Amino acid sequence: MTSFPHKLKHKIQGALRLGRALQLVWQSSPGWTISRILLLVVQSTLPLLSLYLMKVIIDAVSTGIASANKEAAFRQIVLLIVFNGTVNLVIALCSSVTELVNTAQTEKITDYMYGIVHAKAIEVDLEYYENSQYHDTLQRAQQEAYFRPSHILNSLLQLAENTISLVAISGLLFWFHWEVAAVLFITAVPGLFVRLKYAGQMYHWNHKRTAIKRKAYYLDWLLTNNGHAKEIRLFDLGSLISCRFRQLRKQLYRESLTISQKSAIASLVAQTSSILAVYGSYCVIAYQTVKGIFTLGDLIMYYQAFQKGQSALQGVLGSLAGLYEDNLFLSNLHEFLDLKPKVVEPLHPLPVPQLQEKGIQFQSVSFQYPSSDRQGLKNISLNLQPGKVVALVGENGAGKTTLIKLLCRLYDPTEGSITFEGEDLRSFATTDLRRQISVIFQDYAKYHLTAKENIWFGNIDLPPDDRLIKDAAYKAGADDVISRLPNSYETILGTWFQHGEELSIGQWQKIALARAFVRDAQILVLDEPTSALDAKAEEEVFQKFRQLIQRQAAILISHRLSTVKMADCIYVMEHGRIVQSGTHEELMKMGGSYAHLFETQAKNYR
Numbered sequence: 001m002t003s004f005p006h007k008l009k010h011k012i013q014g015a016l017r018l019g020r021a022l023q024l025v026w027q028s029s030p031g032w033t034i035s036r037i038l039l040l041v042v043q044s045t046l047p048l049l050s051l052y053l054m055k056v057i058i059d060a061v062s063t064g065i066a067s068a069n070k071e072a073a074f075r076q077i078v079l080l081i082v083f084n085g086t087v088n089l090v091i092a093l094c095s096s097v098t099e100l101v102n103t104a105q106t107e108k109i110t111d112y113m114y115g116i117v118h119a120k121a122i123e124v125d126l127e128y129y130e131n132s133q134y135h136d137t138l139q140r141a142q143q144e145a146y147f148r149p150s151h152i153l154n155s156l157l158q159l160a161e162n163t164i165s166l167v168a169i170s171g172l173l174f175w176f177h178w179e180v181a182a183v184l185f186i187t188a189v190p191g192l193f194v195r196l197k198y199a200g201q202m203y204h205w206n207h208k209r210t211a212i213k214r215k216a217y218y219l220d221w222l223l224t225n226n227g228h229a230k231e232i233r234l235f236d237l238g239s240l241i242s243c244r245f246r247q248l249r250k251q252l253y254r255e256s257l258t259i260s261q262k263s264a265i266a267s268l269v270a271q272t273s274s275i276l277a278v279y280g281s282y283c284v285i286a287y288q289t290v291k292g293i294f295t296l297g298d299l300i301m302y303y304q305a306f307q308k309g310q311s312a313l314q315g316v317l318g319s320l321a322g323l324y325e326d327n328l329f330l331s332n333l334h335e336f337l338d339l340k341p342k343v344v345e346p347l348h349p350l351p352v353p354q355l356q357e358k359g360i361q362f363q364s365v366s367f368q369y370p371s372s373d374r375q376g377l378k379n380i381s382l383n384l385q386p387g388k389v390v391a392l393v394g395e396n397g398a399g400k401t402t403l404i405k406l407l408c409r410l411y412d413p414t415e416g417s418i419t420f421e422g423e424d425l426r427s428f429a430t431t432d433l434r435r436q437i438s439v440i441f442q443d444y445a446k447y448h449l450t451a452k453e454n455i456w457f458g459n460i461d462l463p464p465d466d467r468l469i470k471d472a473a474y475k476a477g478a479d480d481v482i483s484r485l486p487n488s489y490e491t492i493l494g495t496w497f498q499h500g501e502e503l504s505i506g507q508w509q510k511i512a513l514a515r516a517f518v519r520d521a522q523i524l525v526l527d528e529p530t531s532a533l534d535a536k537a538e539e540e541v542f543q544k545f546r547q548l549i550q551r552q553a554a555i556l557i558s559h560r561l562s563t564v565k566m567a568d569c570i571y572v573m574e575h576g577r578i579v580q581s582g583t584h585e586e587l588m589k590m591g592g593s594y595a596h597l598f599e600t601q602a603k604n605y606r
């Protein structure tokens with residue numbers, strides 16, 4: 001059993017979550033929030049005035065029937081009716097304005113929440129993106145973020161509105177007939193319990209099934225995105241993937257329907273008992289009116305008050321249940337917003353120095369991915385100097401890309417250190433450090449934006465029309481590709497958007513290479529930069545490469561040893577270790593892995 005302090009802690013945490021959500025609402029749209037509150041006050045009090053006027057009108061009609069001066073009585077009745085009509089007009093006006101304010105505020109909150117979710121998605125490290133749990137958390141947060149805060153505000157406003165109405169109406173009803181008023185409250189309780197119980201069940205089911213929902217979403221994406229369209233058709237995978245998708249959806253459908261069915265039955269039982277009690281109490285009042293204990297005006301006011309009271313009470317209980325549900329689901333959003341970057345920023349960051357003779361030093365660096373039980377890098381020591389090219393070679397999975405991720409501080413080493421002119425990388429702000437590194441990874445990004453923007457993204461400190469963009473394109477051999485596009489640098493690349501031009505893989509790679517070249521950085525890292533380039537283009541890129549890196553330290557990763565030959569120092573990696581290092585000539589003389597690999601590749605060309 002859960003202890004009392006534990007329950008209390010949960011309740012406090014829940015209340016804090018709602019508080020945080022309301023804070024988000026306030027920050028996103030203070031003006032709209034004030035308008036909603038003012039409208040609420042008007043909307044919750046005017047119906048009561050109208051109700052009272054109704055009673056006064058009916059009683060005036062009753063007296064008018066018996067009165068001698070019928071004209072005067074009628075004039076008074078008309079005046080009352082006009083007054084009541086005006087009150088109702090104002091109610092209708094308020095309700096239209098509320099709708100408008102509501103839509104405007106919901107949009108504002110949604111945009112604000114987009115900003116918050118995007119900021120967090122940028123803030124967290126790469127490690128999160130390489131971890132499936134993060135994607136579950138992100139998916140749950142995204143489902144909630146854009147509507148839950150405005151939902152909470154609505155629930156709270158409705159709660160306030162209904163509570164005001166309920167307090168006033170129940171006062172009226174208790175004064176009128178307390179036993180019958182008690183029925184109103186008692187009969188609503190089972191419905192509340194049913195709603196709370198099944199809201200909890202639905203929440204836990206949703207949480208448990210995020211991974212399956214994400215898998216279904218992934219299969220849907222496989223079937224509908226451009227990247228997989230070729231293989232899906234050629235390997236005839238369409239029906240297989242579609243069938244797997246249906247199986248997952250069927251499981252989700254079955255489970256959610258079971259919960260909904262149980263909830264529907266329980267709620268029907270609760271409602272039946274409530275309806276029986278309500279109509280029973282109507283009978284009692286009708287009987288007492290017939291006996292002359294109540295007037296006709298009393299009877300009508302009672303009926304209306306009871307109906308309004310019921311709907312206000314249902315509203316109060318509904319809002320409470322809704323808030324309980326919001327509170328459960330908000331924990332998904334906060335779980336995401338509370339994620340902290342694991343690559344820690346220094347409290348007093350140092351400025352990144354100019355690379356000189358000390359260069360960049362990996363000192364006995366070892367690293368293990370958090371999600372893996374194997375070491376990705378073991379005891380790596382190497383040095384990078386400005387103006388020099390270092391090449392990393394090794395079979396797939398040897399750890400080459402991992403080493404680059406550590407250099408960019410996408411992860412920190414588990415052992416050893418990496419220094420930049422003698423200072424540990426951890427002493428620099430990550431943005432400052434990364435500004436000094438230009439990387440093109442094997443899985444470089446393809447932005448479905450203009451050709452110019454694709455290159456400019458490498459150095460957004462430049463004006464978007466800077467001459468350096470064309471220079472970089474020229475050095476990467478992308479200039480030719482771009483000049484043949486219909487709108488040259490203004491052509492949208494890819495097929496996502498209208499008038500987009502698709503490029504070949506090699507052409508995309510040239511654009512990515514230009515993006516790396518445009519960056520004014522001290523370190524240039526090319527991870528398989530020319531794997532998709534034709535031999536002539538590759539030759540041209542490497543001819544320009546030397547001029548390009550006059551003051552930069554360069555790392556080149558390649559499986560083509562003919563490319564690697566030109567490096568000043570080649571490190572050969574195997575299973576996360578450096579097993580050989582030296583110039584091409586030294587390594588060839590040394591024999592071993594490199595010489596063997598080089599001979600094998602060379603033989604194929606002879």
Ligand SMILES: Nc1ncnc2c1ncn2[C@@H]1O[C@H](COP(=O)(O)OP(=O)(O)OP(=O)(O)O)[C@@H](O)[C@H]1O
Pocket residue numbers: 130369371372376394395396397398399400401402403442
């Ligand atoms: N995010 C990750 N989480 C866990 N393990 C990873 C992750 N990324 C890579 N690895 C593992 O780390 C090892 C080194 O991978 P890395 O990508 O550095 O190899 P590589 O030498 O660049 O290979 P390739 O030549 O195929 O690009 C591999 O065994 C790989 O399975």
